[in-house]
Amino acid sequence: MSPTTTTLPTGAPTSPLFEIRETPHSGRAVFATKDIPNDTLLWRSTDLTLDVLLREYRREVCGECFAYDHGRDLPIRDQSLGFAFCTPSCLETWKSRNGPLGIQAWTAVEKLVKKRSKEDSEMVSPDLPRPSTKRIAEAWDTTTTAASLIRVARAADRDSPANQAGVAVPVDHDGGGVKCTKQHRKAVQKALLQPLNPDIISFVLSGILHTYHNPSAWPCILALASDDTPYSSADDLAAYTRTYLHLLAVLPLPLLPHVTAESIRLLGSRDSHNSFGIRSLEDEGAEFFGYGCWPSASYFNHSCAPSVAKRRDGRVWEFRSARDVKEGEELCITYLSGEERRLSRGKRVGILKRNWGFDCACDRCEGV
Numbered sequence: 185m186s187p188t189t190t191t192l193p194t195g196a197p198t199s200p201l202f203e204i205r206e207t208p209h210s211g212r213a214v215f216a217t218k219d220i221p222n223d224t225l226l227w228r229s230t231d232l233t234l235d236v237l238l239r240e241y242r243r244e245v246c247g248e249c250f251a252y253d254h255g256r257d258l259p260i261r262d263q264s265l266g267f268a269f270c271t272p273s274c275l276e277t278w279k280s281r282n283g284p285l286g287i288q289a290w291t292a293v294e295k296l297v298k299k300r301s302k303e304d305s306e307m308v309s310p311d312l313p314r315p316s317t318k319r320i321a322e323a324w325d326t327t328t329t330a331a332s333l334i335r336v337a338r339a340a341d342r343d344s345p346a347n348q349a350g351v352a353v354p355v356d357h358d359g360g361g362v363k364c365t366k367q368h369r370k371a372v373q374k375a376l377l378q379p380l381n382p383d384i385i386s387f388v389l390s391g392i393l394h395t396y397h398n399p400s401a402w403p404c405i406l407a408l409a410s411d412d413t414p415y416s417s418a419d420d421l422a423a424y425t426r427t428y429l430h431l432l433a434v435l436p437l438p439l440l441p442h443v444t445a446e447s448i449r450l451l452g453s454r455d456s457h458n459s460f461g462i463r464s465l466e467d468e469g470a471e472f473f474g475y476g477c478w479p480s481a482s483y484f485n486h487s488c489a490p491s492v493a494k495r496r497d498g499r500v501w502e503f504r505s506a507r508d509v510k511e512g513e514e515l516c517i518t519y520l521s522g523e524e525r526r527l528s529r530g531k532r533v534g535i536l537k538r539n540w541g542f543d544c545a546c547d548r549c550e551g552v
């Protein structure tokens with residue numbers, strides 16, 4: 185069967201060098217529309233929409249440009265935000281991108297994270313079975329009551345300036361037409377006592393803030409390949425549902441309409457098959473700082489013998505042809521890390537199945 189042309193998904197990359205088409209077995213993919221010489225710049229993705237820098241790298245990796253200095257602590261550290269920066273200009277860029285509301289939100293989350301000891305923070309065990317769609321729906325359903333109670337308690341905060349920024353324990357008050365009672369206040373306190381995963385809460389917050397500031401980013405996220413079972417384990421799922429309640433309990437009030445079970449589920453379902461690792465630029469990316477989703481970069485399929493090389497430059501991904509490519513050929517990157525690329529076929533297939541959920545049928549695996 186020959187590939188058919190697809191309506192261009194919102195946020196997909198466009199270029200005279202390639203087009204996006206549907207394939208018979210691996211969704212949409214990027215195809216060369218002309219002969220392309222080796223080392224041609226194909227695309228630059230500047231649309232980082234949600235990301236996380238893992239806690240253990242927060243002092244060593246710049247919160248803005250992801251610069252890393254061989255594990256040395258960076259010179260500018262903002263304790264209340266929980267990020268470090270390589271230059272004052274990176275700090276300023278970060279602040280202007282997040283805006284006053286974003287700064288308030290990150291400060292509230294950082295305050296919450298700092299209250300926890302390391303042991304108290306929820307650790308996600310990667311090797312447990314993945315929750316089914318039924319189990320996922322049930323888990324999110326069980327958050328509904330608590331979420332409604334917390335929303336009433338937070339609405340009752342509205343008139344209390346002292347509570348606007350942070351971990352609020354509201355007074356008895358009429359919140360949005362519903363009387364805020366002890367039950368509502370208890371729901372906030374209970375949510376705040378739940379185990380917390382600092383990386384998941386940061387990842388979700390980055391997406392909520394980005395889409396709050398850039399509403400046009402939502403359709404770009406929605407257009408991405410979706411994973412119905414994106415949680416690696418029951419613990420991972422629980423970390424997301426708890427993150428929902430934590431964020432409802434602490435974020436500034438103007439953000440709360442954006443904090444919904446639907447929005448957080450959507451971020452998780454699109455992250456799973458589309459995020460790129462944010463790794464060190466040396467040592468074949470041996471240090472894994474975190475991960476992020478650049479929607480326009482998410483249309484390249486994987487090959488174990490890729491025709492496209494990707495390179496990160498700060499917050500931007502650059503894609504260049506890795507050899508001469510003929511018109512009509514598929515332009516593929518590799519989803520494997522440096523070491524993984526040298527593994528046997530069986531091991532590569534296993535990694536791709538486990539991490540990405542597909543059976544690799546690239547030319548190298550199929551022995552074409």
Ligand SMILES: C[S@@+](CC[C@H](N)C(=O)[O-])C[C@H]1O[C@@H](n2cnc3c(N)ncnc32)[C@H](O)[C@@H]1O
Nearest residue numbers: 210211212409457482483484485486542544545
């Ligand atoms: C980042 S997306 C790539 C674009 C995707 N095909 C789409 O339609 O949006 C990753 C997903 O594409 C599919 N995919 C990528 N490379 C593949 C391959 N070599 N074989 C089969 N499926 C592949 C898998 O479903 C994977 O989870």
